[in-house]
Amino acid sequence: xxxxxxxxxxxxxxxxxxxxxxxxxxxxxxxxxxxxxxxxxxxxxxxxxxxxxxxxxxxxxxxxxxxxxxxxxxxxxxxxxxxxxxxxxxxxxxxxxxxxxxxxxxxxxxxxxxxxxxxxxxxxxxxxxxxxxxxxxxxxxxxxxxxxxxxxxxxxxxxxxxxxxxxxxxxxxxxxxxxxxxxxxxxxxxxxxxxxxxxxxxxxxxxxxxxxxxxxxxxxxxxxxxxxxxxxx
Numbered sequence: 001x002x003x004x005x006x007x008x009x010x011x012x013x014x015x016x017x018x019x020x021x022x023x024x025x026x027x028x029x030x031x032x033x034x035x036x037x038x039x040x041x042x043x044x045x046x047x048x049x050x051x052x053x054x055x056x057x058x059x060x061x062x063x064x065x066x067x068x069x070x071x072x073x074x075x076x077x078x079x080x081x082x083x084x085x086x087x088x089x090x091x092x093x094x095x096x097x098x099x100x101x102x103x104x105x106x107x108x109x110x111x112x113x114x115x116x117x118x119x120x121x122x123x124x125x126x127x128x129x130x131x132x133x134x135x136x137x138x139x140x141x142x143x144x145x146x147x148x149x150x151x152x153x154x155x156x157x158x159x160x161x162x163x164x165x166x167x168x169x170x171x172x173x174x175x176x177x178x179x180x181x182x183x184x185x186x187x188x189x190x191x192x193x194x195x196x197x198x199x200x201x202x203x204x205x206x207x208x209x210x211x212x213x214x215x216x217x218x219x220x221x222x223x224x225x226x227x228x229x230x231x232x233x
Contacts, residue, residue, distance in 0.1 A: 001103055004137075023131070026134060032194040035111065036062045036112050038073060039112040039113065039203075039216055041060070041113075041218070042055070044056070044095040044098065046082065053080055053098040054079050058072060058219040059075075060072055077102070078099075083097055089124065091128055096131050096135065099132055112139050112140075112203065113132070114207070114216040116224070118130075119133075120175070125174070127142055129190070140193045141195055141204060143217050144190070149174075152164065153177075155186050156179060162177060165188060176188075176201055180212050189204050
């Protein structure tokens with residue numbers, strides 16, 4: 001798929017923070033989705049003690065079959081030298097360039113993308129999922145395993161129970177803490193770009209299988225973390 005440049009990546013941390021503040025105003029928090037025929041999962045891993053970034057994208061057909069199983073349409077793994085050391089709040093500058101290179105190799109363009117990471121649930125409201133969504137101009141959803149910022153109560157015990165994730169003096173709702181599996185720690189869902197919170201929750205819930213993570217990011221996580229060696233080649 002074709003990707004049009006949004007900005008330069010060679011930035012000092014102070015410049016990256018200033019850019020985040022400008023880009024956050026361009027993130028769309030309302031639904032603007034085409035009919036979904038394919039959805040993608042994205043995850044990022046690292047090799048050689050962080051020197052190499054490994055981006056994995058898995059494209060699935062929608063809807064799943066009658067048994068709830070998804071058909072994998074395409075898999076891409078892209079490796080490149082890591083561009084930026086880990087800086088809290090600037091993870092997208094470390095991870096998104098490799099993800100973009102992986103997307104450029106796709107033959108199928110998804111209509112919805114789930115990213116292992118934060119969307120607007122970020123101190124400057126532009127986490128990895130939001131930043132990637134702006135570059136791709138595609139609807140994205142952040143599905144994180146842990147909280148980056150904000151406050152929340154404990155969601156109910158049943159699968160599908162959730163509670164708002166809020167931040168700031170006005171308790172701005174920036175995401176949801178979702179119980180994706182009974183007796184398992186919740187996941188953190190937030191809009192990335194071109195998706196509202198209710199729609200993000202709906203899609204993540206629809207994609208839950210037998211594990212904690214929705215299938216798109218679960219399969220991407222296997223590739224990015226090299227637990228799926230055979231498929232990742």
